Amino acid sequence: xxxxxxxxxxxxxxxxxxxxxxxxxxxxxxxxxxxxxxxxxxxxxxxxxxxxxxxxxxxxxxxxxxxxxxxxxxxxxxxxxxxxxxxxxxxxxxxxxxxxxxxxxxxxxxxxxxxxxxxxxxxxxxxxxxxxxxxxxxxxxxxxxxxxxxxxxxxxxxxxxxxxxxxxxxxxxxxxxxxxxxxxxxxxxxxxxxxxxxxxxxxxxxxxxxxxxxxxxxxxxxxxxxxxxxxxxxxxxxxxxxxxxxxxxxxxxxxxxxxxxxxxxxxxxxxxxxxxxxxxxxxxxxxxxxxxxxxxxxxxxxxxxxxxxxxxxxxxxxxxxxxxxxxxxxxxxxxxxxxxxxxxxxxxxxxxxxx
Amino acid sequence: xxxxxxxxxxxxxxxxxxxxxxxxxxxxxxxxxxxxxxxxxxxxxxxxxxxxxxxxxxxxxxxxxxxxxxxxxxxxxxxxxxxxxxxxxxxxxxxxxxxxxxxxxxxxxxxxxxxxxxxxxxxxxxxxxxxxxxxxxxxxxxxxxxxxxxxxxxxxxxxxxxxxxxxxxxxxxxxxxxxxxxxxxxxxxxxxxxxxxxxxxxxxxxxxxxxxxxxxxxxxxxxxxxxxxxxxxxxxxxxxxxxxxxxxxxxxxxxxxxxxxxxxxxxxxxxxxxxxxxxxxxxxxxxxxxxxxxxxxxxxxxxxxxxxxxxxxxxxxxxxxxxxxxxxxxxxxxxxxxxxxxxxxxxxxxxxxxxxxxxxxxxxxxxxxxxxxxxxxxxxxxxxxxxxxxxxxxxxxxxxxxxxxxxxxxxxxxxxxxxxxxxxxxxxxxxxxxxxxxxxxxxxxxxxxxxxxxxxxxxxxxxxxxxxxxxxxxxxxxxxxxxxxxxxxxxxxxxxxxxxxxxxxxxxxxxxxxxxxxxxxxxxxxxxxxxxxxxxxxxxxxxxxxxxx
Numbered sequence: 001x002x003x004x005x006x007x008x009x010x011x012x013x014x015x016x017x018x019x020x021x022x023x024x025x026x027x028x029x030x031x032x033x034x035x036x037x038x039x040x041x042x043x044x045x046x047x048x049x050x051x052x053x054x055x056x057x058x059x060x061x062x063x064x065x066x067x068x069x070x071x072x073x074x075x076x077x078x079x080x081x082x083x084x085x086x087x088x089x090x091x092x093x094x095x096x097x098x099x100x101x102x103x104x105x106x107x108x109x110x111x112x113x114x115x116x117x118x119x120x121x122x123x124x125x126x127x128x129x130x131x132x133x134x135x136x137x138x139x140x141x142x143x144x145x146x147x148x149x150x151x152x153x154x155x156x157x158x159x160x161x162x163x164x165x166x167x168x169x170x171x172x173x174x175x176x177x178x179x180x181x182x183x184x185x186x187x188x189x190x191x192x193x194x195x196x197x198x199x200x201x202x203x204x205x206x207x208x209x210x211x212x213x214x215x216x217x218x219x220x221x222x223x224x225x226x227x228x229x230x231x232x233x234x235x236x237x238x239x240x241x242x243x244x245x246x247x248x249x250x251x252x253x254x255x256x257x258x259x260x261x262x263x264x265x266x267x268x269x270x271x272x273x274x275x276x277x278x279x280x281x282x283x284x285x286x287x288x289x290x291x292x293x294x295x296x297x298x299x300x301x302x303x304x305x306x307x308x309x310x311x312x313x314x315x316x317x318x319x320x321x322x323x324x325x326x327x328x329x330x331x332x333x334x335x336x337x338x339x340x341x342x343x344x345x346x347x348x349x350x351x352x353x354x355x
Numbered sequence: 356x357x358x359x360x361x362x363x364x365x366x367x368x369x370x371x372x373x374x375x376x377x378x379x380x381x382x383x384x385x386x387x388x389x390x391x392x393x394x395x396x397x398x399x400x401x402x403x404x405x406x407x408x409x410x411x412x413x414x415x416x417x418x419x420x421x422x423x424x425x426x427x428x429x430x431x432x433x434x435x436x437x438x439x440x441x442x443x444x445x446x447x448x449x450x451x452x453x454x455x456x457x458x459x460x461x462x463x464x465x466x467x468x469x470x471x472x473x474x475x476x477x478x479x480x481x482x483x484x485x486x487x488x489x490x491x492x493x494x495x496x497x498x499x500x501x502x503x504x505x506x507x508x509x510x511x512x513x514x515x516x517x518x519x520x521x522x523x524x525x526x527x528x529x530x531x532x533x534x535x536x537x538x539x540x541x542x543x544x545x546x547x548x549x550x551x552x553x554x555x556x557x558x559x560x561x562x563x564x565x566x567x568x569x570x571x572x573x574x575x576x577x578x579x580x581x582x583x584x585x586x587x588x589x590x591x592x593x594x595x596x597x598x599x600x601x602x603x604x605x606x607x608x609x610x611x612x613x614x615x616x617x618x619x620x621x622x623x624x625x626x627x628x629x630x631x632x633x634x635x636x637x638x639x640x641x642x643x644x645x646x647x648x649x650x651x652x653x654x655x656x657x658x659x660x661x662x663x664x665x666x667x668x669x670x671x672x673x674x675x676x677x678x679x680x681x682x683x684x685x686x687x688x689x690x691x692x693x694x695x696x697x698x699x700x701x702x703x704x705x706x707x708x709x710x711x712x713x714x715x716x717x718x719x720x721x722x723x724x725x726x727x728x729x730x731x732x733x734x735x736x737x738x739x740x741x742x743x744x745x746x747x748x749x750x751x752x753x754x755x756x757x758x759x760x761x762x763x764x765x766x767x768x769x770x771x772x773x774x775x776x777x778x779x780x781x782x783x784x785x786x787x788x789x790x791x792x793x794x795x796x797x798x799x800x801x802x803x804x805x806x807x808x809x810x811x812x813x814x815x816x817x818x819x820x821x822x823x824x825x826x827x828x829x830x831x832x833x834x835x836x837x838x839x840x841x842x843x844x845x846x847x848x849x850x851x852x853x854x855x856x857x858x859x860x861x862x863x864x865x866x867x868x869x870x871x872x873x874x875x876x877x878x879x880x881x882x883x884x885x886x887x888x889x890x891x892x893x894x895x896x897x898x899x900x901x902x903x904x
Contacts, residue, residue, distance in 0.1 A: 049778075050778050050781055050782065051775070051777045051778050051781050052777070052780075052781040052784070055777055055780060055781060055784075056405075056777065057405075058489075058490045059413045059414065059490050060780060060784075061413055061490055061491070061798055062413075062489075062490035063490075063493050063820070063821070064819070064820050064821070064822055065820065066488065066489065066490055066492075069559060072559075073559075100405070101402075101405055101588065102405070102588035102589070103405065103406060103572050103573070103588075104588070109588075112587070168619050168620070168623075171620065171623050172623065175623060175627060176623045176626055176627050179627070182629075183620075183623065183624050183627055183629045184615060184620050184623075184624060184629075185613060185615075188629075189390065189391075189394070189396050189611050189613065190390075190391060192591070192593065192611065300616055300617055300620075301617055301619075301620055302620070303398075303613065303614065303615040303616070303617070303620060305587075305589060305590045305614070309589065310589070313402060313589065316775050316776070316777060317777055318777065
């Protein structure tokens with residue numbers, strides 16, 4: 001009896017540990033399968049694209065002899081499954097190959113372009129959330145009012161106007177006419193000699209270097225494209241906030257809170273929004289992940305050397321190592337953000353913690 | 356009541372958010388931006404730059420970087436583009452048998468690194484190109500150079516004398532023109548070999564060094580008026596004045612190229628003064644720039660011609676009458692006055708204006724009746740259907756659509772297959788098209804380049820080793836091929852020019868190429884920039900004469 005009594009908690013802990021281990025293993029399996037599927041699909045799509053990858057390297061003018069030699073060098077004469085196996089083996093050893101367009105190792109390129117996209121996406125998401133949530137709350141609380149309609153229209157415009165057009169318009173107004181912001185690019189050419197990026201996140205680098213002139217310049221470059229991305233993210237976030245809030249405001253606990261005599265501020269911000277926050281985290285995380293893929297059009301208009309432009313350009317030249325590397329990075333970002341929002345769930349919602 | 360309360364509380368919050376955004380953006384107002392006085396900043400789509408190595412580079416934007424940062428034995432004379440002038444070479448002589456070229460180098464000149472330029476550097480640069488054997492190497496190997504004989508054929512006799520031996524008595528103009536190409540750039544042997552990597556010889560590559568190939572992709576070892584300090588793909592190229600340059604020192608301390616792809620964006624940056632030169636302006640933006648009193652424009656006809664080609668594997672398109680009929684079905688005037696305004700001029704011969712022996716004739720006019728008559732003669736009175744591979748960029752798409760409409764008037768139904776540039780090109784190179792709209796830039800500034808491309812096809816078989824444009828359209832022309840070869844050996848420049856004119860005349864009448872126009876390169880330039888000039892080729896867009904007020 002006494003033996004089993006002492007053993008039982010240990011057994012339970014064991015079981016719990018095993019369950020957790022199983023969960024982790026299951027998660028890793030899902031991640032591994034996701035990656036394998038991602039790489040396989042991208043790889044084979046890349047091979048059926050009707051573009052000759054040799055063309056990107058040697059150009060249109062190379063003699064037939066040179067074309068043939070490069071084809072052999074790239075291993076393009078091998079059967080597809082062998083090519084895939086070779087690629088996979090390289091990836092497992094941390095070698096993602098070399099981009100034929102930039103001639104750099106793919107990961108070197110991505111380390112250069114991804115921070116540019118991530119910085120832009122982060123600032124954009126912050127703007128989107130900071131403005132989108134209060135607007136959504138306002139629209140929900142004053143449902144049917146003029147304010148609600150205005151938020152709806154602003155959101156709709158954000159959703160439906162082509163970003164290309166809006167980007168050019170923003171440049172025209174704020175950069176060319178008013179001169180409030182800096183133009184396309186990440187940083188002014190005058191700083192090209194004095195400023196050496198460390199992390200690749202220029203705002204952070206400027207703070208680390210305590211170079212406030214650079215910080216102002218970088219900020220004035222990023223504000224326009226980030227606001228634009230933020231606007232789109234805001235449109236989505238405010239619509240979702242509104243519907244989550246309407247859902248919460250109709251709940252009985254709100255009535256109870258009102259009956260208790262709590263102030264409207266506490267009811268809305270302390271109770272309703274608190275509960276709406278859980279699904280909101282998913283919404284914001286997903287929109288953040290979407291922005292991290294890089295917005296090709298925004299990057300084109302603002303001459304922003306980011307991931308979207310890099311992958312698009314690579315794809316058009318059948319530079320498959322670069323495309324695959326980029327796809328894997330984006331896949332990782334999605335997985336990481338999913339994990340992060342899981343963690344946030346747990347912090348925001350006590351019910352998910354007990355299990 | 357309730358909702359009023361809420362608004363009251365939320366209002367300051369929202370206003371605060373909006374106001375702080377205004378503050379943030381308003382607080383950092385850069386009024387009129389201006390680039391530094393000693394720096395020229397250009398906005399240009401430089402995503403075609405994949406290497407800075409003259410032995411490998413064969414694209415447009417790097418030709419400009421290499422053309423300004425390196426020097427060749429001889430350079431194109433911008434004032435008379437049918438002639439060359441001395442670069443590193445001070446003078447040269449051709450032996451009576453036409454096989455040996457002796458170059459005397461300018462004395463006491465140096466590379467940017469400070470190393471002296473000797474004939475050994477020239478010989479080694481030739482050897483490097485031939486042994487690496489990259490895309491542009493044929494410009495030199497066509498003179499009979501191989502990895503085995505290059506040391507003998509391209510040789511330093513002493514520090515100041517370089518001797519080049521060719522395998523046939525070519526026209527001297529041909530040999531010298533080829534040496535102006537970027538592949539003929541003279542590299543700093545000492546500097547490059549410090550960075551060379553050892554390689555293991557194999558069947559494909561028989562040498563134990565990479566001749567600095569890996570290093571040269573992103574580095575610089577030249578002697579031009581500017582040196583290349585930095586290149587980040589799809590982002591920036593930074594060039595600096597070469598203090599060791601032997602010629603006139605440039606006024607600018609540095610030139611920065613920023614990768615900006617979008618025409619409208621370039622225009623905004625130019626107007627705001629963030630860049631001094633915008634290089635990819637489309638007709639609409641160009642017009643706005645030309646009306647702005649603060650800005651000027653520069654333009655030059657480039658060695659790139661555009662054409663529609665008819666694949667001769669298609670039986671209908673192979674009929675001589677059909678080939679001719681198609682030349683009457685292009686509305687040249689309409690295309691020239693709308694789509695090409697400022698960026699191209701109608702040209703129906705395949706040699707670019709300004710090159711030796713270029714024929715100035717535009718005989719074809721849009722004439723449906725004439726075309727119908729020809730089609731009837733070909734037994735195609737009721738017309739027929741063909742496909743048309745078109746890459747989706749302007750003005751090519753616009754021209755294709757225009758042609759689709761005008762050809763329909765004669766009963767030719769054209770189905771446009773749009774595609775990405777590399778995709779349509781892949782199909783074209785495999786000869787799987789009916790109609791294709793293409794562009795062709797000269798490989799080097801000599802009439803042989805386009806004569807070979809358009810009117811030479813030594814082997815029309817599917818696995819031919821030389822795949823010219825004539826081959827890509829399966830145009831089997833043994834006689835013309837011989838004539839092109841003969842023109843190469845005509846040592847009298849005037850007679851040589853006549854031979855090329857004859858070839859163009861023949862192509863004008865019978866070829867499956869409907870020549871459309873020659874490209875004009877345009878640039879929007881800020882008013883304070885002086886001396887900005889574009890040359891006939893990208894390696895002759897000179898930076899050295901530019902200054903800023």
